[in-house]
Amino acid sequence: MTANKAYAIIAGVGAGTGASVAxxxxxxxxxALLxxxxxxYTSxxxxxxxxxxxxxxxxxxVTSGEGLRKAVEEVKKEFPEGDLAAAVYNVGGAFIRKPFLEMGEVEFRAGYEANxxxxxxxxxxxxxxxxESTHLKHPATLIFTGATASLRGSAQSSSFATGKFALRALAQSLAREFGPKRVHVAHLIVDGGIDGLRVREFSGIKGEDVGDRFISPEGVSYTLLLYDPTFLVDEWLTHVMGQIADAYWHLHTQPASAFTFELDIRPYAERW
Incomplete structure (x- = not known):
């Protein structure tokens, strides 16, 4: 059953993570799906x-400020008395794998413009x-979807890595600015390919039998970094058989006394 006075917005809704989170x-x-x-998002x-x-x-x-303002106006018309409980930014943008000296400016900017x-x-x-959402069961939450490229750039991925580095830096700054105002800002690193047609085509894999080589939007293993606003707890808690969507929901439902900033999700075969 849905709550009448709160709603969520998910930007970047595709067949994988965005759909599962929605x-x-x-x-x-x-x-509201953007x-x-x-x-x-139609189906x-x-x-x-x-x-x-x-x-x-x-x-x-999302790269247009005016476009997003119009989208927000539409959301407010649909939920005039509601409070925004959670906003999820799951936009990946174009993943361009190309030698740097062969890359044009438009291609390079693509990763930064999206992320x-x-x-x-x-x-x-x-x-x-x-x-403005101060009377909710859980703290208002802003979550960003990152990637391996948020932490390190690899060969021929300068456009994507530049964008993901910028996304993580923005998330860190916002967490420090708005966490004390009780808005939970978090960054989730999805480390590895999420099973789907796009990933299989990119990897040259045909057929259905991939075992657990790729991350499933429904079933994954993930690692949680516990973050408390008053001090950093230098401890990693390992959780197995979780779900990507459950990880986002877990972030949203954390109390203000134990905000997680960053959480990693990766399959066993991923090198990190």
Missing amino acids: RKFAQTYPV ARNPAN LVSEINDSGGKAIGIPAD GIGAFHFSQSMLPLLL
């Missing part, structure tokens, strides 16, 4: 609504709403 949050909140291409909106939840889809270009500029506009649109 389904998870829709079990508790009405959800994507540049409506085809990415998911129908699925959630048909199952008794509440979902709307809004086309939005840097897009996250900037999304944050500026979401944070005023999150700051």
